[in-house]
Amino acid sequence: MSKPQPVAVTTPTENEKSYEEEHVHNVYQTIASHFSDTRYKPWPVVEDFLNGLELGSIGADIGCGNGKYIGVNPNVCILGSDRSSNLIQIVRDRGFEGMVCDGLNTPYRTDAFDFAISIAVIHHFSTPERRRSAIEEILRVVKPGSPILIFVWALEQSKFSKRNFDKTQQDVFVPWMLSTAKTNNDEAAVEESPKKVYQRYYHLFAQGELDELIVETGMADISRSGYDRDNHYVIAIKK
Amino acid sequence: MRLITHNMLQCHVKNCNDNNFPLRLEEVEVELVEADFQPEFLQNIIGKLEWPAFVNTAVQLGNTNLPATIPDNAKDNEEFLKVLHTALLETHVQQGKMVCPNCSHVYPIKDGIPNMLLAEHEI
Ligand SMILES: [Zn+2]
Numbered sequence: 001m002s003k004p005q006p007v008a009v010t011t012p013t014e015n016e017k018s019y020e021e022e023h024v025h026n027v028y029q030t031i032a033s034h035f036s037d038t039r040y041k042p043w044p045v046v047e048d049f050l051n052g053l054e055l056g057s058i059g060a061d062i063g064c065g066n067g068k069y070i071g072v073n074p075n076v077c078i079l080g081s082d083r084s085s086n087l088i089q090i091v092r093d094r095g096f097e098g099m100v101c102d103g104l105n106t107p108y109r110t111d112a113f114d115f116a117i118s119i120a121v122i123h124h125f126s127t128p129e130r131r132r133s134a135i136e137e138i139l140r141v142v143k144p145g146s147p148i149l150i151f152v153w154a155l156e157q158s159k160f161s162k163r164n165f166d167k168t169q170q171d172v173f174v175p176w177m178l179s180t181a182k183t184n185n186d187e188a189a190v191e192e193s194p195k196k197v198y199q200r201y202y203h204l205f206a207q208g209e210l211d212e213l214i215v216e217t218g219m220a221d222i223s224r225s226g227y228d229r230d231n232h233y234v235i236a237i238k239k
Numbered sequence: 240m241r242l243i244t245h246n247m248l249q250c251h252v253k254n255c256n257d258n259n260f261p262l263r264l265e266e267v268e269v270e271l272v273e274a275d276f277q278p279e280f281l282q283n284i285i286g287k288l289e290w291p292a293f294v295n296t297a298v299q300l301g302n303t304n305l306p307a308t309i310p311d312n313a314k315d316n317e318e319f320l321k322v323l324h325t326a327l328l329e330t331h332v333q334q335g336k337m338v339c340p341n342c343s344h345v346y347p348i349k350d351g352i353p354n355m356l357l358a359e360h361e362i
Binding site (some may be wrong): 017054055056057058060074075077079081083085088089092097098099100101102105106107108109112113114 | 240241243244247248249250251260275277279280281282283284287289331346350351352353354355356357359362
C-alpha cells in the first residue's frame with residue numbers, strides 16, 4: 001500500500017485557533033492511541049541532545065506527544081506537556097508525568113528551565129505569527145544561555161511522491177488512516193476493516209525558514225541547524 | 240504531579256503577572272511513589288528550585304521535614320538529600336486543585352494530570 005500523500009490547503013485568514021482546533025487538536029485527540037503506537041523510537045539528534053545535558057538539568061518538552069523523550073536520559077528531569085489530554089493520558093499510563101497546556105501559553109515560570117525541546121510541534125501552527133509566538137514561548141521559559149531544540153517537518157521530503165505533491169505548497173493536510181476495527185488482536189481484521197481518514201494540518205518548513213523565525217524573535221542565537229529524516233532542526237541558545 | 244513540576248509553575252491568566260506563584264494546593268490527594276535516590280542529581284537540582292515556595296507547598300501537603308533555608312552543607316548532607324528526594328520526587332499530587340494566590344484562578348489536577356488550559360477570555 002502506498003503512503004498517504006499530503007494535499008495542499010489554503011489556510012484561513014481569521015479564526016486560526018478554531019482551524020487548528022479542528023485540524024490538529026481534535027485529530028490528535030482521536031488518533032492518540034494509534035499515533036502513540038507508531039511513535040516509540042527516539043530520533044538520534046534528539047537523543048544526542050538530551051544525553052549531552054548536564055546531570056540534574058531540568059527541562060520542558062512542549063508538545064511531548066506520548067512522552068517518548070521524557071525517559072531517554074534518567075540523569076535529567078523533563079517535564080512534558082501537550083495540548084491533547086488523550087496523549088497526556090498515554091504519557092501517564094507509561095509511568096511518566098505530563099500536563100495539559102497550550103504551547104502558545106504555557107504555565108511555566110520565565111527563565112525556569114535549563115533546556116527545552118519542541119519536537120514536531122511548531123509545524124501545526126497555521127500562521128507565521130503563531131509559529132513565531134510558539135518559539136518565543138519556548139524561549140521565554142528557559143534561562144538565558146540555555147539551549148532549545150526544535151524539529152519541524154521539512155518541505156524537502158523524500159517520501160512524498162512528485163505526482164501528488166507540489167513543492168510550492170507549504171500548507172498541507174496529511175491524512176492519517178485510522179482503522180475502525182475495535183481490536184488490535186486480529187491483524188488481518190484490522191487490515192481489512194474500513195479505514196477512516198483524518199486530516200492533520202501541517203506547515204512544511206522550507207530550508208532556512210525555521211532559522212529565520214528564531215532569529216526574528218530576537219531572543220536567541222542559532223547554535224546549529226540541520227536536516228534529518230525529512231525534518232529541519234535548530235539548536236538555539238537564549239540570549 | 241510531583242512537587243518538582245509544581246515549583247516550575249505559575250498562573251498564566253492574561254495580566255496576572257504579580258504574586259502569581261506558587262500556586263496554592265487545595266483539596267489534594269497525595270500518593271508517595273518510590274523513586275531511585277540519586278544524590279548527585281539532587282545536589283545539582285537544589286540551586287534551581289524556588290526554595291521558600293517549595294517548602295511552603297510541602298507544608299500545605301503536611302510535610303514539615305524541610306528546613307526553611309537550604310543547609311550550608313546541603314550537598315554532603317545525606318539525611319537532608321533524602322528528605323528533599325521524598326518531597327520533590329516521590330510526592331505525587333493525584334487529585335486536587337491549584338489556586339492562583341493573585342487572581343484565584345483554579346487549575347484542576349485529575350488522576351495526577353494538571354489541566355492548565357485557559358478559556359478564550361483568560362488568554
Ligand atoms: Zn492568576
